[in-house]
Amino acid sequence: MDNQIFSALLSQARKQRPLVHHITNYVTVNDCANITICAGGAPVMADAWEEAGEMAALSSALVLNIGTLNSGIIKSMIFAGKMANERKIPIVLDPVGAGATRFRTESCRRLLDELTIATVKGNAGEIGVLAGVDSKVRGVDSEGMKGDPVTVARTFARNAGITVVISGATDIITDGERVLLVENGHPMMGTLSGTGCMATSITGVCAAVSDDRVIAAATALAAFGLAGERAAEKSRGPGSFKSALFDEMAVLAPADLLAGARIKYG
Amino acid sequence: MDNQIFSALLSQARKQRPLVHHITNYVTVNDCANITICAGGAPVMADAWEEAGEMAALSSALVLNIGTLNSGIIKSMIFAGKMANERKIPIVLDPVGAGATRFRTESCRRLLDELTIATVKGNAGEIGVLAGVDSKVRGVDSEGMKGDPVTVARTFARNAGITVVISGATDIITDGERVLLVENGHPMMGTLSGTGCMATSITGVCAAVSDDRVIAAATALAAFGLAGERAAEKSRGPGSFKSALFDEMAVLAPADLLAGARIKYG
Amino acid sequence: MDNQIFSALLSQARKQRPLVHHITNYVTVNDCANITICAGGAPVMADAWEEAGEMAALSSALVLNIGTLNSGIIKSMIFAGKMANERKIPIVLDPVGAGATRFRTESCRRLLDELTIATVKGNAGEIGVLAGVDSKVRGVDSEGMKGDPVTVARTFARNAGITVVISGATDIITDGERVLLVENGHPMMGTLSGTGCMATSITGVCAAVSDDRVIAAATALAAFGLAGERAAEKSRGPGSFKSALFDEMAVLAPADLLAGARIKYG
Numbered sequence: 001m002d003n004q005i006f007s008a009l010l011s012q013a014r015k016q017r018p019l020v021h022h023i024t025n026y027v028t029v030n031d032c033a034n035i036t037i038c039a040g041g042a043p044v045m046a047d048a049w050e051e052a053g054e055m056a057a058l059s060s061a062l063v064l065n066i067g068t069l070n071s072g073i074i075k076s077m078i079f080a081g082k083m084a085n086e087r088k089i090p091i092v093l094d095p096v097g098a099g100a101t102r103f104r105t106e107s108c109r110r111l112l113d114e115l116t117i118a119t120v121k122g123n124a125g126e127i128g129v130l131a132g133v134d135s136k137v138r139g140v141d142s143e144g145m146k147g148d149p150v151t152v153a154r155t156f157a158r159n160a161g162i163t164v165v166i167s168g169a170t171d172i173i174t175d176g177e178r179v180l181l182v183e184n185g186h187p188m189m190g191t192l193s194g195t196g197c198m199a200t201s202i203t204g205v206c207a208a209v210s211d212d213r214v215i216a217a218a219t220a221l222a223a224f225g226l227a228g229e230r231a232a233e234k235s236r237g238p239g240s241f242k243s244a245l246f247d248e249m250a251v252l253a254p255a256d257l258l259a260g261a262r263i264k265y266g
Numbered sequence: 267m268d269n270q271i272f273s274a275l276l277s278q279a280r281k282q283r284p285l286v287h288h289i290t291n292y293v294t295v296n297d298c299a300n301i302t303i304c305a306g307g308a309p310v311m312a313d314a315w316e317e318a319g320e321m322a323a324l325s326s327a328l329v330l331n332i333g334t335l336n337s338g339i340i341k342s343m344i345f346a347g348k349m350a351n352e353r354k355i356p357i358v359l360d361p362v363g364a365g366a367t368r369f370r371t372e373s374c375r376r377l378l379d380e381l382t383i384a385t386v387k388g389n390a391g392e393i394g395v396l397a398g399v400d401s402k403v404r405g406v407d408s409e410g411m412k413g414d415p416v417t418v419a420r421t422f423a424r425n426a427g428i429t430v431v432i433s434g435a436t437d438i439i440t441d442g443e444r445v446l447l448v449e450n451g452h453p454m455m456g457t458l459s460g461t462g463c464m465a466t467s468i469t470g471v472c473a474a475v476s477d478d479r480v481i482a483a484a485t486a487l488a489a490f491g492l493a494g495e496r497a498a499e500k501s502r503g504p505g506s507f508k509s510a511l512f513d514e515m516a517v518l519a520p521a522d523l524l525a526g527a528r529i530k531y532g
Numbered sequence: 533m534d535n536q537i538f539s540a541l542l543s544q545a546r547k548q549r550p551l552v553h554h555i556t557n558y559v560t561v562n563d564c565a566n567i568t569i570c571a572g573g574a575p576v577m578a579d580a581w582e583e584a585g586e587m588a589a590l591s592s593a594l595v596l597n598i599g600t601l602n603s604g605i606i607k608s609m610i611f612a613g614k615m616a617n618e619r620k621i622p623i624v625l626d627p628v629g630a631g632a633t634r635f636r637t638e639s640c641r642r643l644l645d646e647l648t649i650a651t652v653k654g655n656a657g658e659i660g661v662l663a664g665v666d667s668k669v670r671g672v673d674s675e676g677m678k679g680d681p682v683t684v685a686r687t688f689a690r691n692a693g694i695t696v697v698i699s700g701a702t703d704i705i706t707d708g709e710r711v712l713l714v715e716n717g718h719p720m721m722g723t724l725s726g727t728g729c730m731a732t733s734i735t736g737v738c739a740a741v742s743d744d745r746v747i748a749a750a751t752a753l754a755a756f757g758l759a760g761e762r763a764a765e766k767s768r769g770p771g772s773f774k775s776a777l778f779d780e781m782a783v784l785a786p787a788d789l790l791a792g793a794r795i796k797y798g
Contacts, residue, residue, distance in 0.1 A: 019405045030294060033460075034459045042407055048336040054367040055366065059405070244505060246508070248503070251503050
């Protein structure tokens with residue numbers, strides 16, 4: 001593909017510095033905050049029901065990540081999400097561990113039912129569970145879905161009216177019509193906790209500055225994948241890789257994305 | 267100024283290794299714990315109401331940071347704060363995001379009303395909101411206050427009987443009479459989530475070993491700023507900067523502060 | 533000792549990649565997740581009572597760490613622990629700060645009473661408190677126990693039917709009969725928040741793949757200590773040490789443990 005559109009979107013994010021409200025887990029929250037800044041956004045984390053809606057109203061995107069969910073957090077997600085929907089602020093959902101426990105699966109279904117989600121981004125197991133196909137999730141890791149992931153994602157996206165992202169060696173992004181495949185990334189990213197959550201945060205940054213959810217998600221995943229590739233070259237293990245990943249994401253220029261994004265139609 | 271007093275205070279912190287109890291947010295809490303150690307303190311984090319008061323009573327300073335507040339945490343802050351007040355243990359408050367939502371603003375006012383706070387440290391927007399002047403906060407970032415920050419800080423400090431710190435390119439510290447300006451620091455610090463929280467934790471360490479709140483805050487901000495300057499020289503982005511920031515804070519010697527603190531009267 | 537058994541256990545962990553469920557504190561949770569991966573395990577963190585039991589049932593070990601406990605978390609620990617006991621899944625308990633507040637001490641006693649704990653790992657002060665000898669804990673740091681730590685640990689282990697680990701310059705591990713002493717480690721580990729928690733997570737990984745609790749704990753502490761020794765050589769302060777610690781733990785091969793573990797009978 002012509003990478004101009006992805007490069008322009010990253011440039012736009014850096015220029016606008018959109019406020020991205022997160023209701024997310026306490027495991028990777030610091031990494032989400034820092035990668036949001038590296039991508040060009042301004043992160044804010046606020047999960048009390050007393051302020052979740054008000055903070056969402058101030059923001060340009062809302063990221064919901066159920067990594068360490070509880071019933072109070074789901075309540076705040078609903079409050080924030082309803083406010084976001086009212087104001088046409090895009091919501092990006094990361095259904096971490098959906099399928100591993102009933103509580104995670106049901107909470108995701110509730111969020112999908114009660115809110116208008118712009119983009120849902122998970123691994124094959126999580127998306128398979130939400131799409132209603134036979135899938136397996138172990139803890140927060142995918143053990144795969146039954147069927148062709150592109151077909152499952154496309155059908156789910158069309159039926160739900162959502163942009164669906166399946167992360168993996170090749171990321172699949174579809175709104176039910178268009179399918180984009182992102183081939184950037186590096187196996188080192190799988191050795192670090194939180195790279196999935198970080199990718200979701202960057203997707204929030206990109207969704208904040210573009211109404212085209214497919215292009216926004218592709219930009220986010222290509223940029224983060226490219227940063228991961230470059231960080232891997234400079235690392236000898238997950239500790240140095242993590243440090244390099246933030247560096248590379250921060251210094252990644254729109255021109256780098258123009259040259260280095262590997263995105264094709266699926 | 268003669269930097270001897272700041273240098274001596276840092277030396278004292280390293281010698282006493284004061285226990286600094288934190289009730290703080292889950293976004294930057296790990297960084298706060300580590301920077302407290304680097305500065306010479308021993309961090310402890312405990313936010314359950316069942317133990318917040320007892321832990322505060324064991325400590326030499328109490329840091330209250332509302333970054334991810336909720337009503338339970340505010341309750342624990344009040345419990346811990348009352349115990350700290352009883353024992354004459356200094357409380358340092360970081361009103362993260364005050365002004366962004368009513369819940370944050372009102373929670374800060376409640377803490378200021380019900381507790382005797384030694385030092386409040388925030389950005390211009392947050393302090394402006396608490397001081398009652400026209401100010402703007404977007405998420406957790408300042409968009410400035412109306413009026414001269416030194417005058418606002420001094421008036422607020424005098425009226426409330428609190429030492430007030432406005433962090434920024436030049437940090438302003440005042441107890442309503444004296445005004446100190448700290449010029450250490452580096453723009454890279456603004457690219458990393460949590461540097462504001464970390465500065466507050468170090469202020470807690472310094473307040474634990476000195477009754478002079480103005481000198482304690484100036485020592486903390488100059489030391490942390492100097493560490494930031496040195497870390498920036500060794501970094502290529504926010505990941506390597508973060509790593510270097512802890513290194514530099516840990517190896518920063520009182521003699522370095524003697525030579526490198528840039529503090530003047532305002 | 534012949535290090536073959538420790539080396540083989542690390543090899544086994546890397547091969548099986550056991551799921552290790554954590555109910556842990558929000559200060560060091562990210563470090564626990566990452567070190568679990570480095571050691572060969574797959575971490576999952578889930579503390580809502582609605583899913584704690586179900587997640588535990590999927591796992592190969594359960595790590596309970598009371599670093600930032602509250603009554604809801606203790607309830608979830610009991611739920612998860614009972615499920616783990618039913619399924620014969622080993623539980624590793626880190627009684628962070630036991631002895632500092634009554635709430636911590638009593639919560640640990642409750643966990644020890646209501647659950648069958650496989651291994652309890654703490655510093656001298658924490659273990660002393662639980663063993664019922666005169667001990668002192670300041671925040672989360674040990675200020676020592678009265679009496680000989682090996683004798684205290686052995687008596688406590690025998691009476692409670694638990695494997696007891698006292699971390700320190702020399703780690704003590706005993707099931708009441710055998711005593712192993714691990715001499716790996718480096719003073720730099722004490723300058724970083726969370727190394728104790730990380731050691732507990734690795735103990736969980738090792739307990740997941742071996743029924744011999746003493747050998748599992750010794751493998752974990754020797755491997756982590758060895759990684760710490762190597763990381764220290766490459767570091768100039770706690771920031772670079774942290775990064776190197778994850779790198780070294782990830783690249784540590786079973787052969788390295790064969791050559792470098794310093795474990796002896798006590």
